[in-house]
Amino acid sequence: YKEANGQGICLGLLPGTSRSEATPWVDLAIPTGVNSAQGALVAMAVDGAIVLGGGTLSEVGLLLRDGKPVVALNGTGGAAELIGGHHLGKVSVRLAHNPEEAVRMVLDALRDKHPAKALDIEG
Numbered sequence: 001y002k003e004a005n006g007q008g009i010c011l012g013l014l015p016g017t018s019r020s021e022a023t024p025w026v027d028l029a030i031p032t033g034v035n036s037a038q039g040a041l042v043a044m045a046v047d048g049a050i051v052l053g054g055g056t057l058s059e060v061g062l063l064l065r066d067g068k069p070v071v072a073l074n075g076t077g078g079a080a081e082l083i084g085g086h087h088l089g090k091v092s093v094r095l096a097h098n099p100e101e102a103v104r105m106v107l108d109a110l111r112d113k114h115p116a117k118a119l120d121i122e123g
Contacts, residue, residue, distance in 0.1 A: 013041050043068075048106040051093070053078040064091045069109030071095070071102045 012026035015038035022029035032038055043049075043062035048069035051060060053076040060083060063070050071094045072084030085095035094109075096102035 013038060013045065048110055050096070050099075050102045050106060051080045051083065052076045053080055057083070060088075060093065064088060064093075067091075067113075069094075069106050069113070071105045071109075073099065073102050 009027040010025050012022045012029045014021045014029055014031045015035045017031045017033045019029040019031055039056050039059040043059050049063050051072045057079050060070055072080040074084055074095050074097050083093045094105050096105055
C-alpha cells in the first residue's frame with residue numbers, strides 16, 4: 001500500500017544499531033541492537049503479520065503461539081513458500097495471491113478475533 005499512498009506509516013524494528021540498515025520503504029527506523037532477537041520484538045509488537053519471502057520461521061512460530069493471524073504472500077519465496085497454505089499444529093497459515101488479498105486476510109482475521117473492536121479499514 002506504500003506505493004498506493006495508503007494511510008499509516010511503515011515502522012522498521014531493525015536488528016542492528018544503525019538506521020541506515022532500513023529499506024526505502026521504512027518511514028520510521030528503530031535500531032534495536034538485538035540482532036537475532038529482533039524477530040521476537042517484531043512478533044510482540046504486531047497484531048498480525050504478512051510473511052514475504054525471507055521472513056523467519058521463528059517469527060512465524062511466535063506469532064502463531066500467541067494466536068496472531070499470519071498470512072504468507074505467494075510467489076515471494078523463502079519462509080512464505082514453506083508455510084503458506086499449511087497447517088502447523090492446530091493453526092494454519094493462510095496463503096494470499098496478491099498484497100491486497102494478504103492485507104484483507106489479516107484484517108478480516110483481526111476483525112473476527114476482536115469483533116467489538118472492528119477496524120475501520122476503508123478510511
